[in-house]
Amino acid sequence: MSKLKIGLLVDSVYCSKYIKDLICLIEKSDSLELKKIIVQDIKVENNLFNKIYKSYKKNGIFYIIGKALFLIVIRLEKYTISKNKFFCNHFKSYDLSQYDLNIYILKPIISKSGFVFKFSDDDISIIESLNLDVLIRCGSGILHGRILRTCKYGIISFHHGDNKKYRGGPAGFWEVLNKNPSTGFVIQRLTTELDGGDILFRGAFPTQSFFTLNQAMLYTKSNIYMKFILENIASKKSLQILDHGTPYDGVLYREPNIYKTLLYFVYLLRLLILKFINRITKRKSIWNVSYIYSEWTKSVLWKGKVIPNPKKHYLADPFVVSRSEGSYLFVEDFDLIKNKGAIRLYKVNNDEVEDLGIIIEEAFHMSFPFIFEYDEEMYMCPETSESEEIRLYKCIDFPKKWIFHSIAIKNINAVDTMIFNKDGYWWLFTNVDTSKVQEFCSELLIFYSHNPLNGNWIPHKKNPVIVNSGIARNGGILVDDKHHYRVAQRQGFLKYGESISVRKIDILSEDKYSESEFCTLNTNFDKSAIGIHHMHSHKDITVYDFCNRV
Numbered sequence: 439m440s441k442l443k444i445g446l447l448v449d450s451v452y453c454s455k456y457i458k459d460l461i462c463l464i465e466k467s468d469s470l471e472l473k474k475i476i477v478q479d480i481k482v483e484n485n486l487f488n489k490i491y492k493s494y495k496k497n498g499i500f501y502i503i504g505k506a507l508f509l510i511v512i513r514l515e516k517y518t519i520s521k522n523k524f525f526c527n528h529f530k531s532y533d534l535s536q537y538d539l540n541i542y543i544l545k546p547i548i549s550k551s552g553f554v555f556k557f558s559d560d561d562i563s564i565i566e567s568l569n570l571d572v573l574i575r576c577g578s579g580i581l582h583g584r585i586l587r588t589c590k591y592g593i594i595s596f597h598h599g600d601n602k603k604y605r606g607g608p609a610g611f612w613e614v615l616n617k618n619p620s621t622g623f624v625i626q627r628l629t630t631e632l633d634g635g636d637i638l639f640r641g642a643f644p645t646q647s648f649f650t651l652n653q654a655m656l657y658t659k660s661n662i663y664m665k666f667i668l669e670n671i672a673s674k675k676s677l678q679i680l681d682h683g684t685p686y687d688g689v690l691y692r693e694p695n696i697y698k699t700l701l702y703f704v705y706l707l708r709l710l711i712l713k714f715i716n717r718i719t720k721r722k723s724i725w726n727v728s729y730i731y732s733e734w735t736k737s738v739l740w741k742g743k744v745i746p747n748p749k750k751h752y753l754a755d756p757f758v759v760s761r762s763e764g765s766y767l768f769v770e771d772f773d774l775i776k777n778k779g780a781i782r783l784y785k786v787n788n789d790e791v792e793d794l795g796i797i798i799e800e801a802f803h804m805s806f807p808f809i810f811e812y813d814e815e816m817y818m819c820p821e822t823s824e825s826e827e828i829r830l831y832k833c834i835d836f837p838k839k840w841i842f843h844s845i846a847i848k849n850i851n852a853v854d855t856m857i858f859n860k861d862g863y864w865w866l867f868t869n870v871d872t873s874k875v876q877e878f879c880s881e882l883l884i885f886y887s888h889n890p891l892n893g894n895w896i897p898h899k900k901n902p903v904i905v906n907s908g909i910a911r912n913g914g915i916l917v918d919d920k921h922h923y924r925v926a927q928r929q930g931f932l933k934y935g936e937s938i939s940v941r942k943i944d945i946l947s948e949d950k951y952s953e954s955e956f957c958t959l960n961t962n963f964d965k966s967a968i969g970i971h972h973m974h975s976h977k978d979i980t981v982y983d984f985c986n987r988v
Contacts, residue, residue: 442672445474445570447593449577451534451541456657457576458532463665469672470665474568475534478555478577479545504696511699515650524875525654542568546579555579562588572671574664581628591677593628595635596664598656599691600624600642602684606691610653613645615694615702617931620907621645621652623660625667627677637680638667641905643880644929647709649702659873659880663905723968724988725754727769727981729786734916734975739963739982745784745791750774753782755806756981757914757974759816759837763787765979766837768818770805771796779805781820783837786979798831798840806854808915812864812890817843821853823878828855828868830891847885847895853878854912857890860922860946864890867924869911870902879929882910884951899949913938914974922946923956927971935971935985937961 444464448457464472520526534541542564546555555578557565565573565588573588575581575595586593598609600622613621620642626635643659646652671677694702715721728742747753748771755770764787771782780799785792798804802824809818816833818840828850832843846855846866855868866885869878882904885895904910907929914925922943930936937960941953961967961984969985 441469441471442668443474443569443571444470444472444668445476445565445568445573445589446472447476447478447573447575447577448534449478449480451475451477452531453534453576454657455527455530455532456661457534459658460574460576460661460664461534461537463661464668467665467669469669473540474570475539475541476565476573477541477543478579479543480548480578500696504694504699507696507699507703508693511649511702515648518648519650519654522651522654525651525658528650528654548579553580554582556581556583557585559584565589572668575628586628591627591671594638594664594667595626595628596660597624597626598653598660600640601626601637602686603688604691605686605688608649608653608693610646610656611649611694611702612691614647614649614652615698615705618645619929619931619933619936621656623656623663625660625664627679629683636677636682638677639663639905640680641880642907643877644907645931647932648706655875655877658875659877662872721987722774723985724752725772725969725983725985727753727756727767727983729756729758729765729767729979729981731788731978732980733978734973734980735918737975737980737982739959742963742982743786743789743791745769745786748793754983755821755972756983757807757809758976758979758981759809760977760979765976766794767981768797768807768809770807770821772805778803781805781807781818781840785837794838797838800825806912808856810857810859810890817857817890819846819855819857821855823851823853826851828852828866844891844893846890846893851878852883856912856915856924858915858922859890860943863888863948865946866890866895867912872902879911879927879934880907881905882912884946886948896948898951900951903951909939909941911971913972916940916973916975924953925973928958930969933969935969938970938973940973 464470516529519528544561546557548555562584571590573593575593601624604612610621622642624637625639626637629635643655646655727745730737730742752772753769757768759766764785767784769782770779772779780796781804783794783797785794804820804822806821807818818831822829827848828846830843830846831840833840851871851874852868857866863886868883870881870883871878881902883901884898884903887895909926911927913927916923924941924943926939926941927935928937928939937958939958940956942956943953945952961970966986967984973982
C-alpha cells in the first residue's frame with residue numbers, strides 16, 4: 439500500500455512540543471509519510487516598545503492592560519505546569535531542522551485585518567509541485583484562495599474547541615472560565631469559514647483545573663486522533679466526512695479582556711483557597727455502596743440501604759450476583775492508608791449485611807469487579823490498569839475463592855472493562871488512555887471474540903467508538919428481556935462521576951455501534967451526595983454507589 443504523502447504548514451522552523459509529537463506519530467506509522475514542511479514567512483515585530491505602541495494606537499489602553507494581565511496569567515501558570523510530569527514541556531520549542539525533512543519558505547499575503555492569508559500564484563505552484571495528498575495546517579491565518587485546493591484531500595486542521603460553542607481562542611481557556619465539564623475539539627477539512635469546515639472527527643476531554651493544563655491535555659490527546667484520521671484516509675483512499683458544519687450563533691472568541699482576566703484570577707484564587715481548606719480540614723470525597731430490592735427500571739434510589747464503609751476505607755463499583763440464600767455484592771474496597779483498592783465481598787439478605795472480607799488483592803490497585811459466566815463457570819474481570827493488562831480471575835469455590843486465570847489483553851492501559859454475550863459474540867467494552875497521561879474518562883473501545891477466555895479479542899472496526907468524556911466511561915451494565923444498557927459516567931467540571939447516563943445499546947456488530955440515552959440519574963436522592971457513577975442489577979436486586987464529602 440502506498441503511503442499517504444503529508445506536508446505541514448507552520449509559522450516557523452521552531453515549533454511547539456505538539457507539532458513535534460505529531461511529527462513523531464506520523465513517522466512511526468507504516469501508512470504515512472512526512473517529507474515536506476512549508477513555513478509561512480510572517481513578519482514579526484521584535485521591538486517590544488514598537489509592538490506595544492502599535493497595539494495601543496490600534497486598540498487603546500484597556501486592551502494593553504488586559505494583554506498584560508493575561509501575560510501574567512501565562513507566566514504564573516508556566517511555573518505551575520513545569521512541575522507536571524506529563525506536561526512540563528508545554529512551553530518548550532523544538533527546531534524542525536533536526537528532522538530529515540524538506541523545508542520550503544513561502545510568504546503569505548496577509549489581509550489588513552491580519553487574519554486572512556492567501557498565497558501568490560508562484561507559491562501555489564510550489565505547493566502543487568510537491569504532489570501532497572494532505573497538508574496539515576499547524577500555523578496562523580484563515581486560509582483563502584487556491585491553497586485550499588492544492589492537495590488531493592485538501593488542507594486538514596485542528597480546531598481545539600467545540601466549534602458549536604467556541605470559535606477563536608485561546609484554546610482551552612474559555613471552557614475553564616465558564617466551568618464547562620468538557621473541552622471539545624474537531625478535526626476538519628478547511629473551507630473559507632473559520633472553524634466551520636467539513637468535520638472529520640469530533641471529541642471531548644474533561645476540562646482541567648487551569649487554562650494551560652487544560653490546553654496541554656487538549657493538544658496532547660487530540661494529536662492521537664489526527665494520526666487516526668490520516669491513517670483512515672490512507673486506508674480508504676477517501677475522506678470520511680461526519681458533517682459539513684452547522685450554523686454558529688456565538689461570538690469569535692479572542693484573548694480575554696481586563697474583566698474576563700480578573701474573573702479568571704478570582705476563579706484561580708477561589709480554587710487555591712478551597713484546596714488549602716480541604717488540605718487543612720482533611721476533607722475527602724468518600725464513595726458509598728447501596729442496595730435496593732427492586733428490578734433496576736423500578737428502583738427508587740432514596741430507599742436504598744447503605745453498606746457501612748470499613749474504618750479508613752471506602753466502597754465503590756458494586757456488582758451483584760443473586761442466589762436463593764442471598765445476594766453477593768462484589769465491590770472495590772479502597773484503603774485510604776495504602777491508597778490502593780482490592781476486591782471485597784458482602785452477603786446481603788434483606789436488612790442483614792455480612793462482610794465476607796477481601797477476596798482478591800494484588801500488589802497493584804484493583805476495582806470494578808465485573809462478573810460474567812461462561813460454560814457454567816464464573817469469572818471476574820476487575821480493573822487492573824496499573825499492571826497494563828486486562829486480567830481474568832476464575833471462581834473455584836463460590837463466592838469467596840478466586841484464582842488468577844489468564845490475561846485477556848496485554849500491553850493496554852485500560853479501566854472499567856465489561857464482558858458480555860450478545861448476538862453470538864462475546865463483547866469487551868473498556869476505557870483506555872491512548873496518550874498515557876492517566877485520563878481514562880474520554881475513550882471507549884470495543885473488542886469481540888467467540889470465546890472470552892482465549893485472549894483472541896478483535897478490535898471493533900469503529901474504534902474508538904466514543905471520544906467524549908460526558909458519556910465514554912463505563913459504570914456498569916444493565917439488561918432486560920430485549921436489550922443491553924451501558925451505564926456511562928457523566929463527568930462534571932472538576933467532578934469525577936457527577937451523574938450517570940443509562941444508554942440503550944441500539945446497534946452492536948463487528949463494524950457498527952450506536953447507543954441512545956434511556957435515562958439520566960443524578961444525586962437528588964441524597965442531599966449530601968455529590969456524585970454517582972455506577973449501577974448494576976441482577977434479578978430483583980439493584981446496587982449503586984454515590985459520593986459525599988466528609
